[in-house]
Each structure stands twice: as structure tokens, then as C-alpha cells.
Amino acid sequence: MAFDFLVPVSEKALAFCEFLPEQALGKNIFKHTEKKGLPVFAHATVAIFGVVESRTAFEKKPEKLDTEALRIALYRLMTGNWNSTIIDIGDVLEGDTVEDTYFVVKEIVSGLLEENIIPIIIGATQDITFPTYRAFDTIREMVNLVSVDSRFDFGEDDELISSESYMSKIITDKPNNLHNFSNLGYQSYFNAQEEIDLMERLFFDAYRLGDVVNNIALAEPVLRNAHLVSLDMRSVKASEMGISASYSPNGFDGMEICAIARYAGISDKVSVFGIYEMENTKLSQGLVAQIIWYFIEGLSFRITEVPSSSDEDFTKFTVPTDTEELVFFKSHITERWWVEVPSILPEHTKNNSKALLPCTQEDYLEACNQNIPERWLKAYKKGLN
Numbered sequence: 001m002a003f004d005f006l007v008p009v010s011e012k013a014l015a016f017c018e019f020l021p022e023q024a025l026g027k028n029i030f031k032h033t034e035k036k037g038l039p040v041f042a043h044a045t046v047a048i049f050g051v052v053e054s055r056t057a058f059e060k061k062p063e064k065l066d067t068e069a070l071r072i073a074l075y076r077l078m079t080g081n082w083n084s085t086i087i088d089i090g091d092v093l094e095g096d097t098v099e100d101t102y103f104v105v106k107e108i109v110s111g112l113l114e115e116n117i118i119p120i121i122i123g124a125t126q127d128i129t130f131p132t133y134r135a136f137d138t139i140r141e142m143v144n145l146v147s148v149d150s151r152f153d154f155g156e157d158d159e160l161i162s163s164e165s166y167m168s169k170i171i172t173d174k175p176n177n178l179h180n181f182s183n184l185g186y187q188s189y190f191n192a193q194e195e196i197d198l199m200e201r202l203f204f205d206a207y208r209l210g211d212v213v214n215n216i217a218l219a220e221p222v223l224r225n226a227h228l229v230s231l232d233m234r235s236v237k238a239s240e241m242g243i244s245a246s247y248s249p250n251g252f253d254g255m256e257i258c259a260i261a262r263y264a265g266i267s268d269k270v271s272v273f274g275i276y277e278m279e280n281t282k283l284s285q286g287l288v289a290q291i292i293w294y295f296i297e298g299l300s301f302r303i304t305e306v307p308s309s310s311d312e313d314f315t316k317f318t319v320p321t322d323t324e325e326l327v328f329f330k331s332h333i334t335e336r337w338w339v340e341v342p343s344i345l346p347e348h349t350k351n352n353s354k355a356l357l358p359c360t361q362e363d364y365l366e367a368c369n370q371n372i373p374e375r376w377l378k379a380y381k382k383g384l385n
Contacts, residue, residue, distance in 0.1 A: 002107030006049065006090040008032045013071045025086070025293075026075025032090040045084040046296060047117045048074075049108065050091040053101040054124040058164040059246055065124040066280040067091050073282075073289035080293070082300045087117075102131040109135035109272060118299070119272050120292055126153065126276035127166035129230040133178070135272070136227065142179035144269070145170070146226040148260055150187040150209065150235045150248060152195050163277065171202075180382070182222045184260065185209045185235045185252060203382040205375065209235075209250065216259050221358035221375075223263045224336070227271050231261070233278040233288065242283030254287055258294040265298020268305075305331050307338050307356055319367040326376065328364045329356070337361055339376055342383035355383070 009031045017026035029048075030039035041047075050067035054060075071088070092108070095101040105121075109132050112119045121132060129147070136143045147153070147167070155165020170178055182205040188196070199206045205222065212218050223229065238247035240254050252260070264270050273295055278284045307329035309316040317328040327340040336358070343355035363373035 002104045002111065003038060003089070005092060005095075005104045006032060006038070006108070007093055008034045008037075008090045009071065009088055010068045013068050013075065016072050017075055020076060021078075023078050024075060025077050025079055028079050029075070029086045029088050031088045038089060039087045041087070041112075041115050041117060043085050044087045044115070044117050045299065046086045046120055047112050048086065048088045048120045048122070048292070051101070051105055051121060051123040051128050052091060053094050053098065053128065055094065055098050056127045056163055057125045061124065063280060065122075065278070066285070067122060069280065070122055070278075070285050070288055073285040074292055077289055077293050080297045080300065082296060084296055084299050086296065102128075102134075106131040106135045110138060113139045113271055118270070119274075120295065121272070121274040121276075122278075122288065122292075123274060123276040125163040126230060126232050126274075127163045127169075128276060129228070129274055130166045130169055130173075132230075132272050132274055133170050133228060134173075136177060137175065139271075140227060141177065143177050143227050144180045144182070144225050145178060145228045145230065146182045146184060146223055146264075147230045147232065148184045148235050148252075148257070149230070149232040150185060150251060151190045151232075152183055152186060152199065152206070153232075154195050154198065180204065180225070182226070183207065184219050184222060185212055187248065187250060190248075203378045205378060209252070213252070213256060216256055217360070219260050220263045220266075221337070221360055223260070223270065224267045224358040225269060226264070226267060227269055228274075229264045229270055229272070230274045230276065231257070231291070232276055233284065236287070240283065240287060241279060242281035243279050247279075254290070257287070258290055261291045262294040262298040265295040266301050267298075268302050303334060305334065305336065307331065317364060319364070321367060321370050321372060324372065326367050326372075327354075328359070328367070330361075330364075337364060339363060339367075339373070341376055341379040355379070 020026045032038050052065045109119050153167040155168045187209050237251040278288050307314045313332050314329045319326045329338045338356040339359045340354040341357045357379050366373050
């Protein structure tokens, strides 16, 4: 069983918890220990585990990911007003081959998903996103992936999978269960024009760093539609990470990346949350710990909403345009918006129904001005292909 390959939380991290106040996370997380083994999975909401595999790093890492220091940074934080049960199941070490590591990660994530537990993965390299995507094979027919990254991470077809080419593997690997890919925070000078054009041709969504920073709420509807979120810490400013080499001077700041993590937690679809490419600095470890904290806080605000014209909690707006009649819904509880779009997903084609695409009030106002929102157009084209 894949869970047998998990290494318990270190004795140093466990000893650190003994000196924490009762309100600290370290006192309220059920941990995998050498003496007691794995914690009970029943009623768990979130399972944290590390993956130290780094052989596929695009730039070779001089040292292994220090998951012990990351845990200490997380354990010292105070719990929020949450109703989440958190377990820490330890670490996956490097297997004999990278493929062995991928297999173990895939099986662990799949097992947690079957138990309705949300994995939070702390990984050395972002290519671990690939086995977490494959973990959905027996869970969902189609998967929406959101990457918070300065790069699209496409590579050459014949290139070995790495931390900067794993998306090509996801797109081409069979069975192809990827329904939509969205990028938040790409920086144009890190991506070839051919890659940007490819995103357009595949009707994928890409949001430039400047656009997201100017309006962080742009991330909310994107994350509301995601099943899998992969966060590359290289999308964060080098100064925020305490690092000068291999990181960019431009990127998200600490508050912005934590806001994105909170949006991911609030999304009732997000089932896997991965954080990758951090380094062994105090600032990096502290920021990753706070990202995890905000994601878990977001979970406590999750509300499952299914817009319907017969539900009094929603208002339906029909907007006729020159070419289409768009139907929007607004929630009176959360003030979130959706728009109907054609869908090729089995759950919609069987019932001859339309999909509800998360959107913003700005999309509705744009439609009122006789402009078809770009996110609707991409979803429309995808639904007809």
C-alpha cells in the first residue's frame, strides 16, 4: 500500500510541539509518528504531506527540501475559527526512480480523494503536479487545473518531464482527462510567443501578473472552477522569499499569494492543493506556512451553491446581445456570479443542459454593453469542439 512509504514526522518537529500553546496548530494537528503510526483518517478534512523528490528540477537544487523546518513554521501558527480536522501524514522520499515517486504520490492522493480528504502537498519541484493530476483518473472524468506560475511550463514533445515541462506531459498523456487549464500570474518575458499562442489555440485561460495584481479578485472565479491547484513559489517575488538566485524580482507579494490561497480554499471544487519550488530560507518557510494557513481558513468559508431560477437565493439575468442570449445568475448569499455556457461534459450532454461557468459582475456588465465576455467565448468554443 502506498501509505506504507510515508516517512513519519521528525522527532524534532514533534518535540517542538510540546512547548507550543494549546491554540497553536502544532497542538491541533493529528500527526504520523514513529510510535503511533498514521493518524485516523475518519472525519479528516485535510491531509498534509511532503514530497522531497527533486531529481527533475530544471535547475538542480543544492540541498533537499527541509520539510522539518516547514512544519515547525506551520505548527507555531495559531488555529483560526475553523471546523476542519487536519492530519499530517509525513513525507514521501525519493524512490528508486522518479517514476516510483510519481506512483506513490498518485496512489496516496487517489486514496485521500476517495476518503473525501483534501491533500495539501508540499513538494520540492512542480512536476509533482503530474501524478496528482493522474490521481483523478478513477475519481473524475474531466479535471480543471489552475497553475499559479510565472511560466506555462510547456516543453518539447521529446523532452523528459521536468519542473518546467510537466504541462506538456499533462496535455499529451493518455487518458486525456484535462478539460481546462488556467494560469494565474504569467510573466510574458518568461514565455515564448508560441506558448502564448498555444494557450489561445487550446482555449485555455491565462492571466498576466499585472492584471491579477491590479485586481486580485480576478483569481476568484478561476479558482472556483478548479479541481486541482498547483502553486509555484517562483511566481512570488525573490525579496518575499529571502532568495536572490533563480527567482524573479517581479511576482506576487506575500499578501497577494495568501489571498489566492484563500480563494482556492473557499472554492467548493478544489480537491487538491499543491505548493512547490520553495527554498530552505526562513522567509520562504514562513510564507509557505501562511499560505497553508489561509487555504485552510478558506475551507471554513466554503458554501456549495448551485444556481437555479427556481431558487430564491439567486437572481437570474437574461442579457440579449447581437449574437447570443446570455443567462447570468447572482447569489444573494455570497454575491458570486455564474453564466451559462454550452458543455461537452457527460453530466451536461446526458441531460441536454448547460454548464454554469463562474464569472464576475464585470462580465455581466460587459454583456449588458453588448460585448461578449472573453471567458464565455473560450468556454463556448471549447464546448463546441
